[in-house]
Amino acid sequence: MNKQQILSYLKEKGIDKVKFAFADIDGVLRGKVIHHKKFADGLESGYGFCDVVFGWDSSDVCNENIKLTGWHTGYPDQLCRIDLSTFRTIPWQDDIPFFLADFSKADGNDLPACPRSLLKRIAKECxxxxxxxxxxxxxxxxxxxxxxxxxxxxxxxxxxxxxxxxxxxxxxxxxxxxxxxxxxxxxxxxxxxxxxxxxxxxxxxxxxxxxxxxxxxxxxxxxxxxxxxxxxxxxxxxxxxxxxxxxxxxxxxxxxxxxxxxxxxxxxxxxxxxxxxxxxxxxxxxxxxxxxxxxxxxxxxxxxxxxxxxxxxxxxxxxxxxxxxxxxxxxxxxxxxxxxxxxxxxxxxxxxxxxxxxxxxxxxxxxxxxxxxxxxxxxxxxxxxxxxxxxxxxxxxxxxxxxxxxxxxxxxxxxxxGDDFVEHFVQTRLWECKQFAKSVTDWELKRYFEII
Missing domain, CATH: 3.30.590.10 (Glutamine synthetase/guanido kinase, catalytic domain)
Incomplete structure (x- = not known):
C-alpha cells in the first residue's frame, strides 16, 4: 500500500498506534511504538532516533572505539525513515501495524553503520x-x-x-x-x-x-x-x-x-x-x-x-x-x-x-x-x-x-x-574481542581455580 492507503487503513480501523524497528550493526531490532499522528507526520521528514543504537554493543555497553558517535559527539539523534513497502501486522500482538526502517537518505549519504542501507546500495548496484x-x-x-x-x-x-x-x-x-x-x-x-x-x-x-x-x-x-x-x-x-x-x-x-x-x-x-x-x-x-x-x-x-x-x-x-x-x-x-x-x-x-x-x-x-x-x-x-x-x-x-x-x-x-562502513564495522568487532578478553570464563575457573 502507498502512503495514502496506509493512512486510510489506520483511520478506517481506528488504529491509534504503530510499531516500527530497524536493525543495528549486530542485527538486533531496535524500535518504538508511536502515536498514529507522529507516524503520519514523520513519513516525509523521518523520525529522530538517538544514534547510541550504533554506538553501543549488543549488551548496550557504549563502544569507545568508534568515530561515528560517542561521548565526543553527544549522542545526537539521526533520522531514520520507515519503508512503507515493509508494512505488515503482528498477529500475536493484536495485529498492531508494523514497519521496518533504515537510515537511508535521498541524497545517498546513508549512515555508514546502517546495515539495511548498505544492502540496499549493493542491491541497486546489482x-x-x-x-x-x-x-x-x-x-x-x-x-x-x-x-x-x-x-x-x-x-x-x-x-x-x-x-x-x-x-x-x-x-x-x-x-x-x-x-x-x-x-x-x-x-x-x-x-x-x-x-x-x-x-x-x-x-x-x-x-x-x-x-x-x-x-x-x-x-x-x-x-x-x-x-x-x-x-x-x-x-x-x-x-x-x-x-x-x-x-x-x-x-x-x-x-x-x-x-x-x-x-x-x-x-x-x-x-x-x-x-x-x-x-x-x-x-x-x-x-x-x-x-x-x-x-x-x-x-x-x-x-x-x-x-x-x-x-x-x-x-x-x-x-x-x-x-x-x-x-x-x-x-x-x-x-x-x-x-x-x-x-x-x-x-x-x-x-x-x-x-x-x-x-x-x-x-x-x-x-x-x-x-x-x-x-x-x-x-x-x-x-x-x-x-x-x-x-x-x-x-x-x-x-x-x-x-x-x-x-x-x-x-x-x-x-x-566503502571506507566508512569497514572502519566502523571492524571497530565494533574489535570491541567485541576486547570485551571477551577481559572476561573470566567458566572454563578458566574450572581449569585453574584449585590446581594452579
Missing part, C-alpha cells in the same frame, strides 16, 4: 548490472523451557531443553510441542515471513526453518524478522529460543546459510543455470562463485560476527573450515545446488544463525558481483570428498580477532563496502 538478486536464508536454533528470569537465576547453566535427544527430522519430536510448532509456521505466514519448511534438526530442542526466497532486500527483511518473531512466539509458550552459533561445545552449532541466484531483470530466467555445463553452472554462476571464494578472507566477520561464531566453524560440526566449494557437498564453504533450472543456486554455508542477515547477504552479493565485474575464473577445483581435509586454497580464520584485523587492512573490503 540491478544496474542487469540482474535480479534472488535470496533466502535458513536458520537453526535451540529451544529451552526457560524464561529470561530463570536464565539469570541459573547463571545460564543447567538449562532445560525443549525436548531431549537428537531426533533430526523427527516427526515425533515436533508433535510433542505441536501448539508451539504450528504456531511458528502459521503466525510467521500471517506476519508475511513465509516459511518454506520447518522441522526438527539434530540436537535437543533444535528446530530449523527455511524462508521462501525473494528479492535480496525482502529476503533479508524476512530473515531479520524471523529471528525476533520466533523469540516472541516462543515467549507466549513459556519457551526461549536461542540463535547463538554454538551454545554447547558437545552439540552441533546453528547455521544461518544463505541461498542465492541471479536472474534476468524480469525474473523469468535463472542466469546461474546452463544445461550444457557438466555441473549445470553458467559462466555467470562460476564468476559469482569465484568472487565469493576470493573475497571470503577479506569479509569473514560479516558472515561470522561474534566470538561465538568461530566455535561453530570447527571440523566435523556441519560447518566449513576451509575455502572450498563443491556440488552437493555439505563439508565445503560453498555448496552448488543444481537440481533443476528454477532451483539452481549457490549456498554460502559460512554464516551461523547469529549473523546479521543484512550484512551476510550484502557480503555474499557484493563478493559475487566482484567476481562478475572482474571476470574471475573459477580456477579452484571442486572438492571431492571431505572438505575439511582440502586446505590447499586456505583455511577460514579461527577467531574473530584475526578475521577483523584482516578485514581492517583489506583493500577489497573497502572497495566492496
Amino acid at each position: 540491478e544496474s548490472m542487469g540482474f535480479h538478486p534472488e535470496f533466502a536464508q535458513e536458520f537453526e536454533w535451540f529451544n529451552f523451557r526457560e524464561t529470561p528470569q530463570s536464565l539469570q537465576e541459573k547463571s545460564f547453566t543447567n538449562l532445560e531443553s525443549l525436548t531431549p535427544g537428537m531426533f533430526g527430522y523427527s516427526i515425533l519430536r515436533t508433535s510433542e510441542n505441536g501448539d508451539f510448532y504450528y504456531d511458528l509456521f502459521d503466525l510467521l505466514m500471517k506476519f508475511n515471513v513465509p516459511v518454506e519448511g520447518l522441522h526438527a534438526e539434530t540436537g535437543p530442542g533444535v528446530y530449523e526453518a527455511a524462508i521462501l526466497h525473494d528479492h535480496v532486500l525482502e529476503a533479508a527483511d524476512r530473515a531479520v524478522l524471523l529471528k525476533t518473531a520466533v523469540k516472541e512466539i516462543a515467549y507466549k509458550h513459556g519457551i526461549m529460543a536461542s540463535f547463538m552459533a554454538k551454545w554447547n561445545e558437545k552439540l552441533p552449532g546453528c547455521g544461518g546459510h544463505v541461498h542465492q541466484s541471479l536472474w534476468n531483470k524480469d525474473n523469468s530466467e535463472n542466469l546461474f543455470y546452463d544445461a550444457n555445463d557438466a555441473n549445470k553452472m553458467s559462466e555467470t554462476h562460476k564468476q559469482y562463485l569465484a568472487g565469493q571464494l576470493y573475497c571470503l578472507p577479506h569479509i569473514l566477520p560479516m558472515y561470522a560476527p561474534t566470538i561465538n561464531s568461530y566455535k561453530r566453524l570447527v571440523e566435523g560440526a556441519w560447518a566449513p573450515t576451509t575455502i572450498t566449494w563443491a556440488v552437493e557437498n555439505r563439508t565445503t564453504a560453498f555448496r552448488v545446488i543444481n537440481t533443476s533450472p528454477a532451483y539452481t543456486r549457490l549456498e554460502t554455508r559460512i554464516p551461523g544463525s547469529d549473523t546479521n542477515p543484512y550484512l551476510a547477504m550484502a557480503a555474499a552479493l557484493a563478493s559475487g558481483l566482484y567476481g562478475i565485474k572482474n571476470k574471475l575464473s573459477l580456477n579452484i577445483p571442486a572438492t571431492s570428498g571431505n572438505g575439511y581435509h582440502d586446505d590447499k586454497n586456505g583455511k577460514i580464520s579461527a577467531n574473530l580477532f584475526d578475521a577483523a584485523n584482516i578485514m581492517k587492512e583489506s583493500k577489497v573490503a573497502k572497495e566492496l563496502f
